[in-house]
Amino acid sequence: MYQFSEHSQEFQARLQTFMDEHIFPNEDQYAQHLHHTDNRWAPIPLMDELKTKAREAGLWNLFVPPGLAQFADHDGMSNLDYAPLAEMMGRVLWSPEVFNCNAPDTGNMEVLMKYGTEAQQEQWLTPLLAGELRSSYAMTEPQVASSDATNVELRIERDGDEWVLNGRKWFITNAMYERTKIFIVMGKSDPENENRHKQQSQVLVPKSTPGLELIRPLTTLGYDDAPLGHAELLFTDVRVPLENILLGEGRGFEIAQGRLGPGRIHHCMRLIGIAQRSLELACVRAEARTTFGRALSQHQSVREEISRCFSEIEMARLLVLKTCARMDELGAKGAMDLIAASKTSVPIMMQQVIDRCMQIHGAGGLTEDYCMAEGFNYARWCRQADGPDQVHQMALGKMIIKRYSNG
Amino acid sequence: MYQFSEHSQEFQARLQTFMDEHIFPNEDQYAQHLHHTDNRWAPIPLMDELKTKAREAGLWNLFVPPGLAQFADHDGMSNLDYAPLAEMMGRVLWSPEVFNCNAPDTGNMEVLMKYGTEAQQEQWLTPLLAGELRSSYAMTEPQVASSDATNVELRIERDGDEWVLNGRKWFITNAMYERTKIFIVMGKSDPENENRHKQQSQVLVPKSTPGLELIRPLTTLGYDDAPLGHAELLFTDVRVPLENILLGEGRGFEIAQGRLGPGRIHHCMRLIGIAQRSLELACVRAEARTTFGRALSQHQSVREEISRCFSEIEMARLLVLKTCARMDELGAKGAMDLIAASKTSVPIMMQQVIDRCMQIHGAGGLTEDYCMAEGFNYARWCRQADGPDQVHQMALGKMIIKRYSNG
């Protein structure tokens, strides 16, 4: 119990070595590139070098689950096996791309593996799995509470042998990235259908399709998350062939449902990674820094804060691991309660952990000299990503009340 | 993973049945007895009936670990096996005594099993294991921060073939209880010893020994925890024979160290039980109660609160279970960090969970009509029991800083 499988442990060791050799030593170079580049959305050469190395090291597409192992170079990774790997990658926010494990590409690839036609897979999945191009998932809309997927308003209308898309999306991660070539777009193809869950469809839209405009990059707490970016998009009579639909007309909601469980949990694991790293940095700082004649580590309040961070990270980690085990056993649907509990508890808890660690660092803790400020932004952002926490708490609360108020 | 052993599951099922048949249906009677009795410290007849039934049901001395199984009717229960049982008992605060599993008797019995002479075991352990009498552990003192055991001031002096005790203790649980007959008393037998951990001894003091006075029962937030009670005690020239010493002169600190790990974890498990029950009650209430034209369960803020309770209980439970697994594997010493994390996180978290559930119940939630107010008091009290949280956070913080700053 509370022991990872040998399979996972082996990958953990391999990944740890890779992080130590190739990721941590390159953090500064990566940051400097972005500081000095004229084009924050262009691919970063260092990333390509590291991807080659990661693939050679057998650390590629680790997110692929056992049921889809035919798409990977490994036997497939259960959620529980993958969780500690995602936590390790989370220590450096840009590192998941090195292993072709970054959101939203992982979710998009999973959609294509599960629902793509052979032609769709050949055209888009293969290069995605090879890390040659990147993808976006266009669901969130500015005008509506799109955390409820039935609210999306982008119109997908059939016109002859084409789908015509009109509407607006925002917070479309990866969309600014020049390497991104393909968007999975959620919209309403049958808004009058009585079954609210049959109104939606998802279609593949190449980024270069006429009528698709990148309005602007969005920031969160001042971060643009370059080179991936979060974009606002405008679709004006965007036309794609009928065969670009995924799974079939009216099945967009179904795809959306299947897609989101693991994604939320991966966010949580990465956040735990960055929070754990923040804690470790705070420990180093507490030992190294002297104020009022004693090391910070001698101050009782610092020790109390450190102890809180340790306990909260451990609790968050255990909740996520149990969620993974449940997902592995019963699928995302059977783990809905724990997924919602993780989604609504872990980011806010890790935000507080990181906040304390920043504070221990003094003013410097807020700068780019450490990983904390960006990690803080990531945690804060996750309280909105995939829907605001409140929406998930509402669903979870309803479920729990039902469970205990009668059966 | 995250699956209890068959051994534990079997006992869980048996205990659940017993709780349903014998404990929950008797809660009201137990409360009424205490309300109307003239003597709150006398044994309660109902308790004796239930103890007999529990013993017959094979639910007796479940706290005994595998290494001491010769003292039990069962094969011994690892911490991980026992944890869910303690949680179940925790749902009714007085129920652990039914199963001879209540604090501080469990810890005292463990001390006698491990360190008692044959004569001591015959005289005191045998009737304790049979539930015929109860015991106290007298360590905390009013004048000093006795969470640091080296601070105790009660004097234990040798005079001929007797130990003579002088000093004051308080918060001595069980001491008011008429069934309690024996105290394990911690004091200083060699206060000048250079080794601060060799200054203490522990001796067995029958409650009836002349010079031992019960000054008064203490309350916490208005609760006297009858019939067990928390007492203030005065020792004035209390004399016991030399052979009443435990383990040997100067070994009191050693005994204290060994004693406390599991106790703290049992408190945590029981608190999780009462918090879980509070959550379930809140769900029932939310469904049953209507305000402003809608069931409470329809209000978003109620759902959010319920979801928070669910998540926090789950995280607390997982932390405690991991702590148990670690203790089973490495002993209390090897699990020091997790024990401290549990001790300082679980009570305060469960206090908040219960507080929310009380609030959902309206004014009635604060009364004795529900288990919540008393559970709240238990949680609040646990933030002081076995030392204030701050002391443990200090130790844990220090340990974590050392771990990560290397040094």
Add this chain to the structure above:
Amino acid sequence: MYQFSEHSQEFQARLQTFMDEHIFPNEDQYAQHLHHTDNRWAPIPLMDELKTKAREAGLWNLFVPPGLAQFADHDGMSNLDYAPLAEMMGRVLWSPEVFNCNAPDTGNMEVLMKYGTEAQQEQWLTPLLAGELRSSYAMTEPQVASSDATNVELRIERDGDEWVLNGRKWFITNAMYERTKIFIVMGKSDPENENRHKQQSQVLVPKSTPGLELIRPLTTLGYDDAPLGHAELLFTDVRVPLENILLGEGRGFEIAQGRLGPGRIHHCMRLIGIAQRSLELACVRAEARTTFGRALSQHQSVREEISRCFSEIEMARLLVLKTCARMDELGAKGAMDLIAASKTSVPIMMQQVIDRCMQIHGAGGLTEDYCMAEGFNYARWCRQADGPDQVHQMALGKMIIKRYSNG
């Protein structure tokens, strides 16, 4: 600005002297009386002695506002003048009765001053103002969310020249007190009235009226608040003459509205008093207690906690004072937002302040040796008294949203 009137300052000085000479020195005696009495609901002789002295000292009925000064021996006290006096009384929870300033009598007296007939005033108000008897206000009901006054279900039916009352009430403060002789009872006299605010009436019911049963005293977190108590009451065909109605049939809601503003604010002021006293005790303790080789006051975390307590008490106090100033200027209705803000912010904040101060005291902080545990209970209870905080937050939130979202 931020200066009390000379009028108030003069009374503050006088009250301070009285507290120092007569209240603090008698705290132990008062507590001991309750510990050893056979009848916790009987008047306490000490109280009568102190009341005589307070009256002689010109510290009597200080709650009476300027507009009703004809009922007092002084010129009337504005809310702002009275606030610091209520804070001072709050330091000893039982002391307001000494000055004839305790809830719910103050509110009841105000109702009688404003709405009572001459006969009602002669029979009940005169002895209440003289402190010869006490009163209850019976509004809350166990089955309904009576924080919404339109929900009350107790029936008040006219039968000839009598009102007949049937129903159940609970949390009726003072009702257990033997000195309490008169209840103001809120019920529905016209449940079918289309105007939901005209369905209620309030009638005067002597405690001795046949059919009125004291079912039981209620506790909150283990406290029975003797000798006043909070009772559950059953009304079975309770008959009172028609002239016992207050203000007139169908005007019960109107009375309730007018009654509650100052009451909530008095609770807040008293809570600030007990929190302030807790802070002062914690400072003394921090200086006096040594752990791990240094005074508690030397530990940074203790200083941080003390500083938080200071800041939060100050903020709470300022909010209440501004609320008082607004009430003095515009009446309770014009200060609705600030009253709700105080009601929902001060008790929970003071609960946390007291909680920290208890923790600094170690286990002893939870006992009756200090004022904190009982003060904690008072703060917790105030989050439910006069309706759960959530109800007031809902109203306040609605008001604020309206204010800023358009006008």
Add this chain to the structure above:
Amino acid sequence: MYQFSEHSQEFQARLQTFMDEHIFPNEDQYAQHLHHTDNRWAPIPLMDELKTKAREAGLWNLFVPPGLAQFADHDGMSNLDYAPLAEMMGRVLWSPEVFNCNAPDTGNMEVLMKYGTEAQQEQWLTPLLAGELRSSYAMTEPQVASSDATNVELRIERDGDEWVLNGRKWFITNAMYERTKIFIVMGKSDPENENRHKQQSQVLVPKSTPGLELIRPLTTLGYDDAPLGHAELLFTDVRVPLENILLGEGRGFEIAQGRLGPGRIHHCMRLIGIAQRSLELACVRAEARTTFGRALSQHQSVREEISRCFSEIEMARLLVLKTCARMDELGAKGAMDLIAASKTSVPIMMQQVIDRCMQIHGAGGLTEDYCMAEGFNYARWCRQADGPDQVHQMALGKMIIKRYSNG
């Protein structure tokens, strides 16, 4: 009571008009300029236009207190008069500069008014008061806990008729700004002086002095606060004439002490302004946005959050106003406790208020489309500015413990 002076009210009205006419309508243009500029540190033409208008409107140098009114076009503004003006300016983070009221220039001008020689005033104060140039205050250092001013390490050595400066500073606000021409630099001129408060001096260093390097701009949570910026500076044999010293050798600590009180309070007032604006935006959003079939404003949890924001803003505001009143009466020294209470309570409270308002806005709340994200960063940053909160809590806690533990 709780009424602003007529003097203040008159300026409030005038400022409100100006904000409505000239500031709010230009927010977008200001943001767009920064987005598209090649040089984020260059003066923004719009700013110069607005400054001219503000001066014409008699809204210039409003921060100047009565005692220094000879330097202003008005009679001087007490802290209490100025507070609501600062709050109004706080609603748009860049607006204080429009009124020549932005940090750290206000503090620097005050230093020059109080301690500058006539020559220093002519050269630097006159153009600063005219808004023709800007200034920095160089105190914080990366290697030491410079919240304790006695820790600064930058060396100021006398060499003939020059001071020679060597050392490193960071978080020097305004330093990146091209309009900034003069730095007040704190350093040690006599590190061996037995009196630790006589070791420091402050000297005027023109930005263009050889040896003074701008190493880099620093960010906090991703914000660079352009065009002002926070810079890291390196001083290598920087030489200035002897007459550039302020007040005299060894008097640097004295200047630092006098400078900081009002500055902290101005930060607090501005934060309250941005929090108040966030609340108002959240109200508008709550009314406008529909989720799950009802306006957000109908959801109980939204109302509760709004009510919390209202209450906390009000409490923070009152604390700051009382602090101002006390400073006006007794000076910064006599208001030390309240200044520390404000400094350590208001930013963290406003951070939480803004966090809730962001959350109500969904993902968009984190973007630059609203003032909240930048306001959040400002609040977070203020928990470090002028020293981490913990340092001030330590001092405040110590003061309060002393006050109540004996006297």
